[in-house]
Amino acid sequence: MAQGIISVGAIAMVLAPLLGAVGIRCFRDRLSVNQAGWLSVVSMGLSAVLAVMLAVNWNGQVGIMTGFEWATLLNMPVGLGIQVDGLSLLMSLMVTIIATLIAVYSIGYMAHDDQAPSFFAWVSFFVFWMLVLVMSDSVLGLFFGWEGVGLCSFLLIGFWNGVASNQRAAIQAFVVNRLGDLGIWVILLLPLMAFQPLGWMVLSGQVATMSPLIQALLGMGVLLAVCGKSAQGPLYVWLPNAMAGPTPVSALIHAATMVTAGVYLLSRAHFLVGPAVQPWVMGVGLITSLLGAILALGQSDIKRVLAFSTMSQLGLMVMACGIGAYHAALFHMVTHAGFKALLFLGAGSVIHGLHGEQNITKMGGLRNHMPITFWTMSLAVLAIMGVPPLSGFFSKDAIIVAAMGHSHWLLGATLFVSLLTSVYMIRLWWLVFMAPATSGVPPHESPRIMTIPLLLLGVVSVVAGGLNVPVGQSLGLMSAWLQPVVPWLETPHTSWFAMIALSLGMAGLGGAIGWGLATRFPLLFRQWFEAQFGIPLFLNAMTAQLTLVVGWALNRVGDRVLIQGGIRTTSWALNHLSKRILMTQTGRLGTYLLALLVLVLGILGSVLLP
Amino acid sequence: MTISALVCVSLLLMGIGGVGMVIRRNILIMMMCLELMLTAANIMIVTAGAVHGVLGTQVLVFFVMMVAAAEVAVGLALLVLVYRLRNTISTKELTWLKG
Numbered sequence: 001m002a003q004g005i006i007s008v009g010a011i012a013m014v015l016a017p018l019l020g021a022v023g024i025r026c027f028r029d030r031l032s033v034n035q036a037g038w039l040s041v042v043s044m045g046l047s048a049v050l051a052v053m054l055a056v057n058w059n060g061q062v063g064i065m066t067g068f069e070w071a072t073l074l075n076m077p078v079g080l081g082i083q084v085d086g087l088s089l090l091m092s093l094m095v096t097i098i099a100t101l102i103a104v105y106s107i108g109y110m111a112h113d114d115q116a117p118s119f120f121a122w123v124s125f126f127v128f129w130m131l132v133l134v135m136s137d138s139v140l141g142l143f144f145g146w147e148g149v150g151l152c153s154f155l156l157i158g159f160w161n162g163v164a165s166n167q168r169a170a171i172q173a174f175v176v177n178r179l180g181d182l183g184i185w186v187i188l189l190l191p192l193m194a195f196q197p198l199g200w201m202v203l204s205g206q207v208a209t210m211s212p213l214i215q216a217l218l219g220m221g222v223l224l225a226v227c228g229k230s231a232q233g234p235l236y237v238w239l240p241n242a243m244a245g246p247t248p249v250s251a252l253i254h255a256a257t258m259v260t261a262g263v264y265l266l267s268r269a270h271f272l273v274g275p276a277v278q279p280w281v282m283g284v285g286l287i288t289s290l291l292g293a294i295l296a297l298g299q300s301d302i303k304r305v306l307a308f309s310t311m312s313q314l315g316l317m318v319m320a321c322g323i324g325a326y327h328a329a330l331f332h333m334v335t336h337a338g339f340k341a342l343l344f345l346g347a348g349s350v351i352h353g354l355h356g357e358q359n360i361t362k363m364g365g366l367r368n369h370m371p372i373t374f375w376t377m378s379l380a381v382l383a384i385m386g387v388p389p390l391s392g393f394f395s396k397d398a399i400i401v402a403a404m405g406h407s408h409w410l411l412g413a414t415l416f417v418s419l420l421t422s423v424y425m426i427r428l429w430w431l432v433f434m435a436p437a438t439s440g441v442p443p444h445e446s447p448r449i450m451t452i453p454l455l456l457l458g459v460v461s462v463v464a465g466g467l468n469v470p471v472g473q474s475l476g477l478m479s480a481w482l483q484p485v486v487p488w489l490e491t492p493h494t495s496w497f498a499m500i501a502l503s504l505g506m507a508g509l510g511g512a513i514g515w516g517l518a519t520r521f522p523l524l525f526r527q528w529f530e531a532q533f534g535i536p537l538f539l540n541a542m543t544a545q546l547t548l549v550v551g552w553a554l555n556r557v558g559d560r561v562l563i564q565g566g567i568r569t570t571s572w573a574l575n576h577l578s579k580r581i582l583m584t585q586t587g588r589l590g591t592y593l594l595a596l597l598v599l600v601l602g603i604l605g606s607v608l609l610p
Numbered sequence: 611m612t613i614s615a616l617v618c619v620s621l622l623l624m625g626i627g628g629v630g631m632v633i634r635r636n637i638l639i640m641m642m643c644l645e646l647m648l649t650a651a652n653i654m655i656v657t658a659g660a661v662h663g664v665l666g667t668q669v670l671v672f673f674v675m676m677v678a679a680a681e682v683a684v685g686l687a688l689l690v691l692v693y694r695l696r697n698t699i700s701t702k703e704l705t706w707l708k709g
Contacts, residue, residue, distance in 0.1 A: 585707075585708055586705065586708060587705030587706065587707045587708025588701050588702070588705055588707075589637075589640070589701040589704075589707075590631075590632050590633065590634075590635070590701060592707070593631050593632050594632045597628055597631075597632060
């Protein structure tokens with residue numbers, strides 16, 4: 001009975017945002033911005049309430065509800081179903097709660113936009129796909145969600161499609177994500193070809209029976225998919241450009257939820273990432289987090305700083321997954337969703353208050369004009385810097401401790417990343433709020449509908465750390481939830497005092513450097529940072545331009561010489577041959593009679609002579 | 611009058627007729643060559659009949675002559691029509707068979 005209620009609740013939770021999206025989309029011409037916004041908030045809020053109720057009533061067991069047999073592929077029944085366990089509940093709680101708060105904020109942010117009803121439809125649609133992604137019990141369901149969120153991301157990045165660069169950014173995000181989706185194809189097709197079922201729980205038991213090559217391929221497939229969706233490694237290029245979308249979208253999709261799908265996939269499919277692939281995952285995550293943190297140091301666009309910061313934090317999570325610290329990665333993902341959404345919404349509030357200004361060097365002195373934005377954003381800055389007792393401290397600590405258990409150099413690299421985090425966050429904070437005002441337009445605080453979500457997210461940023469604080473010998477609440485489906489990594493014991501001192505030290509040192517940067521050299525190496533050290537150019541040359549060159553060469557050699565040349569030569573030869581044959585068709589009786597005579601004589605000769 | 615002389619005359623007429631058919635342009639001449647070839651065939655038939663003592667060949671020759679006469683009648687009529695239409699009876703210009 002309880003199981004039935006849970007399954008109905010889970011299905012309702014997934015479908016509620018879809019209903020909202022369809023409703024808004026169908027009546028978008030008749031709905032005002034407010035109505036569409038509140039419809040979206042209600043549909044997602046219903047989801048959030050259901051998620052909370054599910055979490056409260058959940059019995060701690062992995063529950064799989066197969067919805068229906070969808071198809072039979074290679075004699076394997078492929079069904080779409082819902083899996084209720086600690087991981088999916090955690091993800092759905094995070095997604096629905098953050099999405100609801102951001103939707104409320106968007107009502108204020110998008111108030112002056114005629115197209116806003118469509119915006120709310122897409123946001124609800126996104127939440128539906130994200131829930132499909134996290135609640136599915138098989139690779140196939142995850143794949144549908146994975147593509148669905150990619151589609152919504154594309155639609156929302158290019159939401160203001162009157163500007164060509166926005167369209168380019170949307171297309172780039174979509175194409176780069178498709179590249180990563182190849183990885184999902186690998187983990188979708190390889191098990192099918194090996195006659196294995198696609199359900200997560202069944203698959204996890206079957207992986208050991210596959211050949212090492214298949215296992216390695218599966219692991220690499222997961223890594224590729226993560227690189228695409230979570231902006232890791234060379235596939236990061238789409239994330240900074242994705243900031244072309246409206247700021248609430250950046251907060252929801254490109255900071256808090258969709259980009260964390262990679263971390264979710266790594267945790268959900270941890271059994272696919274074997275010891276052979278784990279170092280690669282760690283390496284990619286570490287390099288990305290370093291690169292993101294360094295690139296964030298010199299950006300002048302407020303949203304780009306946050307985008308690179310997101311990339312860096314995602315890199316930390318992927319790195320943690322690579323050393324097996326899945327719980328730490330997921331913990332950081334949850335806290336990061338809170339404070340990064342807050343940072344983005346705060347940035348949106350600042351942009352809103354300054355009438356579209358995004359350049360941080362032209363801001364300054366906003367602490368007096370926008371007190372609520374200032375205080376909540378300061379809280380988020382402290383949280384991401386890892387200042388105790390805010391949420392970032394606990395989750396980043398978990399990653400640092402895991403890195404310590406791995407090796408000294410990894411600990412050093414992780415600490416360096418968190419130092420850089422403090423540097424760029426304080427630089428941003430100082431330039432926006434503390435530096436002397438330079439803008440002529442008097443800024444105004446955002447309306448209450450935007451500041452209330454900021455305050456609520458501020459509360460989340462403070463208390464989310466309590467989710468996974470181990471008490472004595474027992475695990476934290478979140479780890480206890482995750483334990484049945486995600487492996488737990490033993491980490492060295494450290495004293496709280498040492499960790500607090502370390503975190504405060506890093507934050508203080510980084511903050512001092514960041515303050516120095518902001519006051520002395522706010523635009524150090526500006527062109528280098530804006531060109532991202534030429535990395536996108538290099539990647540462009542290595543992929544798009546290289547493809548063009550190869551295509552040109554193939555056209556010259558293959559098309560023009562081999563195919564066109566072959567066809568032309570053949571047709572020329574046939575043409576000439578037919579002309580030769582046509583010459584016998586003179587139309588003169590004499591010719592035909594001669595031919596007839598020769599034929600008759602030939603037949604007579606061949607009959608009589610031998 | 612030996613048999614070989616008759617065969618020679620027949621072959622000679624046949625050759626003259628054949629060559630004439632091929633090289634001459636005038637359809638009237640070509641029809642005359644055709645008649646020569648038929649005559650050559652007739653001579654060959656009666657010669658063969660005389661050699662083998664078969665009287666039926668004499669009758670066959672009359673049939674061939676009759677067919678030749680009919681053919682000439684039709685052919686000349688066609689020729690007159692062609693001349694009226696095209697104002698020429700030279701095969702140099704009458705090349706309608708050309709595709």
